[in-house]
Amino acid sequence: MLFYVVILLLGALAYYYNFENKRKKIREHLEVVVQRRREDLLKNVELARKSAKKLDEQRRDWIGSLDFEQLKGELQRGHVKCVEAVRAYFHKAILAHEKTNAITSFVLEAEQQAEEMDEKAKDPSFVKPPLFGIPLSLKECLKIKGYDQTRGFVQDAYKPATSDSIQIEHYKKLGLIPFCQTNVPQSLLSYNCSNPLFGTTTNPYDPTRTCGGSSGGEGALIGAGGSLLGIGTDVGGSVRIPCHFTGAAGIKPSKMRFAHRGGGASVPGKPLIDANDGPMAADVKTNVEFLRHVWGDIDFQSDRDPYCPPVHWNESLYSSEKKLRVGYYVDDGWFTPTPALQRAVFEAKRHLENAGHTVIPFHPPRLPKVMQLYYRAVCLDGGQYVLQKILKDLIEPTIRVQVVLWMIPVWVQRLLSYPMELVFPRMGVLMQSLTRDTFELREAYADIESYREEFVELMMQDNLDVILCPSSVMPAPQHDVPSKVLAGISYTCLFNLLDYGAGVVPVTTVSKADEEKLINEYPETDKWYQMTKSATRGAIGMPVGVQLAAPPFREEIVLRAMREIEIAVTGK
Numbered sequence: 001m002l003f004y005v006v007i008l009l010l011g012a013l014a015y016y017y018n019f020e021n022k023r024k025k026i027r028e029h030l031e032v033v034v035q036r037r038r039e040d041l042l043k044n045v046e047l048a049r050k051s052a053k054k055l056d057e058q059r060r061d062w063i064g065s066l067d068f069e070q071l072k073g074e075l076q077r078g079h080v081k082c083v084e085a086v087r088a089y090f091h092k093a094i095l096a097h098e099k100t101n102a103i104t105s106f107v108l109e110a111e112q113q114a115e116e117m118d119e120k121a122k123d124p125s126f127v128k129p130p131l132f133g134i135p136l137s138l139k140e141c142l143k144i145k146g147y148d149q150t151r152g153f154v155q156d157a158y159k160p161a162t163s164d165s166i167q168i169e170h171y172k173k174l175g176l177i178p179f180c181q182t183n184v185p186q187s188l189l190s191y192n193c194s195n196p197l198f199g200t201t202t203n204p205y206d207p208t209r210t211c212g213g214s215s216g217g218e219g220a221l222i223g224a225g226g227s228l229l230g231i232g233t234d235v236g237g238s239v240r241i242p243c244h245f246t247g248a249a250g251i252k253p254s255k256m257r258f259a260h261r262g263g264g265a266s267v268p269g270k271p272l273i274d275a276n277d278g279p280m281a282a283d284v285k286t287n288v289e290f291l292r293h294v295w296g297d298i299d300f301q302s303d304r305d306p307y308c309p310p311v312h313w314n315e316s317l318y319s320s321e322k323k324l325r326v327g328y329y330v331d332d333g334w335f336t337p338t339p340a341l342q343r344a345v346f347e348a349k350r351h352l353e354n355a356g357h358t359v360i361p362f363h364p365p366r367l368p369k370v371m372q373l374y375y376r377a378v379c380l381d382g383g384q385y386v387l388q389k390i391l392k393d394l395i396e397p398t399i400r401v402q403v404v405l406w407m408i409p410v411w412v413q414r415l416l417s418y419p420m421e422l423v424f425p426r427m428g429v430l431m432q433s434l435t436r437d438t439f440e441l442r443e444a445y446a447d448i449e450s451y452r453e454e455f456v457e458l459m460m461q462d463n464l465d466v467i468l469c470p471s472s473v474m475p476a477p478q479h480d481v482p483s484k485v486l487a488g489i490s491y492t493c494l495f496n497l498l499d500y501g502a503g504v505v506p507v508t509t510v511s512k513a514d515e516e517k518l519i520n521e522y523p524e525t526d527k528w529y530q531m532t533k534s535a536t537r538g539a540i541g542m543p544v545g546v547q548l549a550a551p552p553f554r555e556e557i558v559l560r561a562m563r564e565i566e567i568a569v570t571g572k
């Protein structure tokens with residue numbers, strides 16, 4: 001017996017030694033790659049700076065002071081040249097990058113693309129496309145020719161795309177000029193924004209706090225004024241959470257409203273957890289203008305990807321005079337949001353009511369089940385695809401907790417979930433989420449389908465057009481909190497599970513009264529609540545948005561409600 005135990009221990013030791021040795025070699029190689037990539041980024045930023053300096057300072061500042069609508073008008077009228085817009089935004093993005101570390105690469109070809117467009121515009125018969133010359137920032141994972149899509153994995157550096165995605169082709173056709181790529185968390189499966197290749201992107205309002213993720217670089221850049229319009233992706237909140245954390249506005253449309261052929265994802269092959277790209281900007285108005293033109297011309301994408309239905313921008317939904325019926329909630333029954341987030345929903349409710357809409361209570365059903373189904377379907381192989389990739393890379397410290405969770409075998413998680421339920425019931429629920437086998441996976445898909453039916457039925461019973469709810473559970477926390485408070489995405493991931501269109505609009509900032517309410521009333525009943533409470537302390541002044549959502553192909557209603565709230569909040 002002793003003999004076998006000794007053999008087993010020796011075997012385990014040899015395995016560990018071998019594993020560590022291999023990891024050490026991988027680490028050494030990857031550290032060299034990181035060094036080289038960071039040096040290349042410094043050179044790339046210097047080239048963008050050189051280009052920006054070609055523009056007279058006064059003119060640069062004037063162009064930089066124009067909002068989206070004004071810049072669009074000046075470019076259309078020929079008062080601003082495309083190359084001037086690109087140089088002005090190189091300058092503004094460098095300033096934002098120096099503040100937040102938001103950029104992973106400037107797209108230096110933007111200058112040449114702009115010059116070519118200016119050349120074409122000299123011909124009096126040339127018809128300018130609707131978004132002529134507007135600089136566009138892109139989340140790093142979006143496929144643009146000549147640039148990497150690493151998703152924060154060092155192993156994927158120096159593997160540039162050989163072509164643009166259909167969507168990028170489309171944006172260029174509409175006149176937009178991609179001018180930079182922005183940072184993401186390693187794997188994209190986090191709502192913070194750190195990776196070992198490019199480091200941590202910070203919140204423009206407070207560097208000790210995250211800008212959110214995974215489209216965090218976009219949030220930071222837009223929040224710091226370095227871009228007028230950017231594109232993110234969202235499989236659990238990655239467009240909406242950074243918007244909420246940085247005071248931006250953005251929308252995740254339902255999956256079929258854009259082409260996906262040839263596009264990448266954090267975890268390929270996870271049907272029913274629907275991801276999509278989505279615009280992000282300083283205001284809702286810009287999102288509307290962008291989508292009006294993209295969807296107005298959606299045949300470009302449908303012709304190249306037959307799985308993208310040619311559903312055009314529906315102006316009559318957006319501009320309708322018919323008053324809306326809105327279902328609202330401030331607490332989903334799974335994770336009570338901090339006071340400022342609840343207040344934001346009540347304020348948005350009041351704005352909608354003042355505009356003549358009917359706003360009634362709505363209760364999203366069975367959120368603990370939703371969380372289980374979401375994690376089950378997002379990590380459909382028990383997290384193995386991402387885990388294997390992470391283990392071949394430098395591991396990002398701020399997502400270590402979730403990496404460790406993925407490493408615990410599913411059967412062990414299940415076993416431990418029962419005692420866990422007694423002391424930390426919500427964690428117990430999540431520990432039962434990852435799949436043991438295909439039987440459970442099929443069951444999860446069937447459950448998601450019936451949950452969708454149930455939700456639609458509930459909305460129909462009350463004749464609801466749109467749902468109003470919090471964007472998250474807290475304002476921007478510190479960088480390591482998202483990986484620890486995994487369950488804090490319930491407000492956003494619900495609408496990925498449902499494949500609804502869902503957007504976030506800024507409404508308020510955290511106030512002193514919110515802080516007092518937090519200290520005196522916010523629950524501390526488990527670790528997640530304790531961490532959320534402590535992360536929210538000292539967040540006075542941080543932006544807070546609300547979320548609106550509607551069933552697929554009704555994104556225009558979501559945008560209408562967002563825009564009405566925006567007008568009530570900002571007066572413009």
Ligand SMILES: CCCCCCCC/C=C\CCCCCCCC(=O)NCC(=O)O
Binds near residue numbers: 189406
């Ligand atoms: C014991 C608990 C077991 C559960 C372990 C789960 C580990 C974490 C897995 C997934 C986290 C998902 C967070 C998603 C945040 C938003 C991500 C997003 O929208 N990404 C965009 C994209 O992928 O394109």
